Amino acid sequence: MNAPYLAPGLPQPAPAPDGLDAPFWEGLAKGELRLQRCRACRGWQWGPEWICHRCLSFDLGFEPVAPKGRIYSYERVWHPVHPALKDQGPYLVALVEIPGAGGVRLVGNLLGDPRQTVPLGASVEGVFERHDDPDASFTLLQWRLLD
Amino acid sequence: MNRTLRGSVAVAGVGETDYFKRGQSPDPEFKLALKAIIAACEDAGISPREVDGFASYSNDRSDPSRLAAALGCRELRFANMQWGGGGGGGSAAVGNAAAAIAGGLADCVVVFRALAQGQFGRFGQGPRRKAIFGDGAHTAPYGLMSPAQMFAMKVQRFMRQHGVGQAALRAISLAAYHHAQNNPRAVMHGRPLDEATYDNSRWIVEPFHLYDCCLENDGAAAMVLVPAERAKDFPHAPAYLLGAAIGAHFRAGAPVHNTPDYATSTFKTLAPRLYEMAGVAPGDVDVLQSYENFTGGVLMSLVEHGFCPPDGCNEYFVKERFLAPDGDLPLNTSGGNLAECYMHGLGLNVEAVRQIRGQSSNPVPGAQVSMVISGPMVTPVSCCIFGGEATL
DSSP: OOOOSSOTTSOEEOOOTTOTTHHHHHHHHTTOOEEEEETTTOOEESSOOSSOTTTOOSOEEEEEOOSEEEEEEEEEEOSOOSGGGTTTOOEEEEEEEEGGGTTEEEEEEBOSOTTOOOOTTOEEEEEEEEEEETTEEEEEEEEEEOO | OOOOOTTTEEEEEEEEOOOEETTOOSSOHHHHHHHHHHHHHHHHTOOGGGOOEEEEETTOSSOHHHHHHHHTOSOOOEEEEEOSSTTTTHHHHHHHHHHHHHTTSOSSEEEEEEEOHHHHOOSSSOOOOSEEOGGGGGTGGGTOOSHHHHHHHHHHHHHHHHTOOHHHHHHHHHHHHHHHTTOTTOTTTTOOOOHHHHHHSOEEETTEEGGGBOOOEEEEEEEEEEEGGGGGGSSSOOEEEEEEEEEOSTTTTOTTTOOSSOSSOSOTTHHHHHHHHHTOOGGGOOEEEEOOSBHHHHHHHHHHTTSSOGGGHHHHOOGGGGOTTTSSSOBOTTOHHHHTOOSTTHHHHHHHHHHHHTOOSSOOTTOOEEEEEEOTTSSSEEEEEEEOGGGO
16 A cells, blocks of 8 residues: 555544435445435535535435546645645645545645646546554545546 | 615715834734725715724624714714634625715724734744644645635636646736835835746746735725715715625635636626626726735726636736726736735725825726726636726
8 A cells, every 4th residue: 555645644534423415435445436316306515515506305314426537737745734734745635526426526635746847638547555554444545647 | 666775875985094014013903993994084075983884804803882982972873893714804894884874874984904913923824733623634734724725726727727837827916016106105116026036936836926916904994984965074085985886706605626616816706797787898997906915816807897808818917907007907006915014905995985086196087987896716706996086
């Protein structure tokens, strides 16, 4: 297993207590990207909500989608705003749109050289980054550029 | 019926405390609020007991009932909080107060904002708790957790899509620091900024250098609003509210960076409403205060308010254009959030009023149409236009 992209000690994601995004985190733990989709109108929606903004149905589910996307925007972070990142150096955060899920967007890190030039629209694929911390296990979805 | 606030309410008084670097106020936050309100009342020549309403934003902690009790206000008739964080409510609070006055709910409303970050913690830091859930669970573990990091993502896309260079952002910062050198209240008074210093400053998060980011300060600011028919009963020339607009576009609040129109300052739907109510066009604006959480927000705000086409930013955003008194569009003439003080932008409204009175430290001669853009890139945002007597 590769080392995580960012230094340890950042906040650990947990499912929302009301359960709204629990299927997403359960999916990541099994190496699967699951996003919210309306059972009535079949529209995708992200972040998850209790109602479909298109048809106002409450009948929503989560469906697997291939973790393939495009760079919608990105940023190179230099200034650490969390003690865990004090010695991290620059890192890349990407906003990735998922054409296979209606173009919804996910935030993740872009793996590889943190000083690389990042073209908008570039194709990326997901990399499941498992964290087995003593007090919590969770999986993040990272991204790498496809040639 | 033509429903409008145009010309129905005026600003009779403005006041501020001294401004401090964050954590350095000798006074607690509530005391700062009291001091700014009393200063605004003194400026208006009224007793604080006459105040019958309060309006604020960004979850201000100074509760109107406590304020009214502390100040001995004879009666409280309006207590208003604009939803939403950051500075997005800076002009909304003015609009809400004006609506209360125009609608007959109250007669003398104070708009205020008070901040003491030493007492209550900082904005520009990530969360310290170990587990995180909700929207933050989808961003913070990836190192996206501060306001600068939230907004850089929008600005980066806008700049890439429209080929905007770093010099456009630099011009905004240089103009603010230039103006602060004439403003003794400014935290950055005596600390001028030149191009090389900007260029050599460290990155916070691309495309923001250090000098693209607002300050974090302690202090308070306040304004006294009254019905227009009373506007001439006060010592200073009235600044009338010509228009205000509040809100956001379709699904601007879609979670985790999923708003359909993403690379925006959130003003596309507000600007036409503002101009229509105020009865002015961008070319009529004499002086502009545009909220700088980050310079990139100012860039998109000016585009969305019709001052510059999105593909013309490199030509438009030059420092000289933004300097009082002679620039085409004097911008952030107090030094603004970058160089005067970060009072969540209420200082920008105070400065807009001072311009109409001719009391700015960087006066724009004859300024009659004075505009404020509050809190770009958040939702909801707001904007307003003040006018002098000649605009009615």
